[in-house]
Amino acid sequence: MSTQPSTSAEEAVRTLFDMAGTLRPAAIRAAATLRLADPIAAGTTAAADLADLVSADPDRLTRLLRYLAALGLFERTDGDHYTLTELGELLRSDGPLSIRAMLDADGVLGRADLGTMDLVHTMRTGRPSYEKVFGTDFWSDVQRNPAYAESLEAVLGSGVGWDAELIIDSYPWKSATHVTDVGGGTGSLLIELLRKHGHLNGRVVDLPNAVAAARRRLAAAGLDSRGEATEASFFDRIPTGSDVYLLSAILADWTDEEAQRILRTVAEAAAPDGRVLLSEVNLPEAGAATDDPASTAADLYISATVTTPARTTSELVRIAEGAGLQLSWRGPGTEVRSLLEFTVVS
Ligand SMILES: C[S@@+](CC[C@H](N)C(=O)[O-])C[C@H]1O[C@@H](n2cnc3c(N)ncnc32)[C@H](O)[C@@H]1O
Missing domain, CATH: 3.40.50.150 (Vaccinia Virus protein VP39)
Structure with missing residues (x-):
């Protein structure tokens, strides 16, 4: 009898690893927070120049650009020059479909997303993981930095x-x-x-x-x-x-x-x-059981935040x-x- 896992079992392992991966969202959010797509849209393409414009370490930023190019957000040309793909366009600050502000780690929503990363704290204590991640409750945190006002207003x-x-x-x-x-x-x-x-x-x-x-x-x-x-x-x-x-x-x-x-x-x-x-x-519906992915996700997200x-x-x-x-x-x-x-x- 074969001890090799079946192809579908291997696929399941890959699928679950992929679902549980944290690097991809972290990289996309780093690009959103640095507003990396804006200077690219304005015509700057060299990694070293981009690093200068977004105040990033050139070597590390090049790695980020390469990874995001591999994911399809940027197109890499002539060595380390980058242009935006259709996906990367969504990270521009001014595009009609821009989701940059929602992913900005310095904004209210991006920060709330990061606050879910210690969800096990919510499971163990019943308290929002946001408090564990940021050391304060969500609403006090919103007040801590005047820069959050803009994001709060948007939300x-x-x-x-x-x-x-x-x-x-x-x-x-x-x-x-x-x-x-x-x-x-x-x-x-x-x-x-x-x-x-x-x-x-x-x-x-x-x-x-x-x-x-x-x-x-x-x-x-x-x-x-x-x-x-x-x-x-x-x-x-x-x-x-x-x-x-x-x-x-x-x-x-x-x-x-x-x-x-x-x-x-x-x-x-x-x-x-x-x-x-x-x-x-x-x-009336508080606690009602549902299989709908969007409402179960919203329910869990809110309990990790407040x-x-x-x-x-x-x-x-x-x-x-x-x-x-x-x-x-x-x-x-x-x-x-x-x-x-x-x-x-x-
Ligand atoms: C879920 S929002 C509700 C906003 C609004 N009342 C509505 O119906 O959409 C909660 C509000 O409570 C405010 N808040 C939180 N802590 C507060 C406090 N200690 N004193 C006054 N307002 C506070 C927040 O800034 C936020 O505007």
Whole structure:
């Protein structure tokens, strides 16, 4: 009997090695981070000149270029001269289909991807591997470097998502005059709220990088007379004076204890008569089993990045009650959104 592995078994080994390989993504991301395709597109082709333009070590960069040429991103001509292939074009900063920013190791998304590399930490501890890889939680890390603001804006700044229309259309906004969007990011939701409800004024409260982007975006939308953005941490103290404090897609990034601390800060600002409008994402399906590769990947990716406890409505109500809030209104829900209003217990 033959002890040789069958061809299909050898293929399976090769396939699995290929699937598990880390060098190829690391090399492509290094090229994206160095913006290597830009000077090539502009006509510089010699490896030594490229190294100079992207501030890289010439010898090491030549190895990277050769490897990426072997993968089909560049075409190598006349020794170490390089031009872009159709694949390499996608790494230009300015192309219509560019994915360079998403792969940039210094950008928010690229960094989050790298944060999944110690996934075994998430398996062993239940905590995001991001914290192990970078030594801090995702949202604090986003604040650490002002350069992340640009990437954050690119990721969060493009309109409202995850059925957020529910908040805009289903809450009786006529009963409010001023809303604070707590953790309101780059202001997308506040901008839509102010556009749709002309009597409303509002404020985004978030950490500095998001606030800077929110200010720019409110001004660009012509809404800076009705909307402002204030730097504050929802773990410390947030401004008083609004009649509605909105939290959209906030608590799922935090543990029960942290979520309760956030709600306590918000309840202090809202007291005595303000309302707290909580709109969490992903409630009904949290934890639902699925074989779909995209949703299982998204689920795993998020758990490697942020805390993401899956909570039912009654769990949310229990946490809110522990923060001195009581349920006062239950809005309609969608498959991915809930809408709950609380008042402060006197
Ligand atoms: C998942 S995003 C939600 C953004 C927005 N509310 C939405 O519905 O798309 C979480 C937001 O919380 C903000 N955030 C994280 N930690 C914070 C803190 N300590 N204080 C205030 N905002 C914080 C982040 O900067 C980010 O904008």
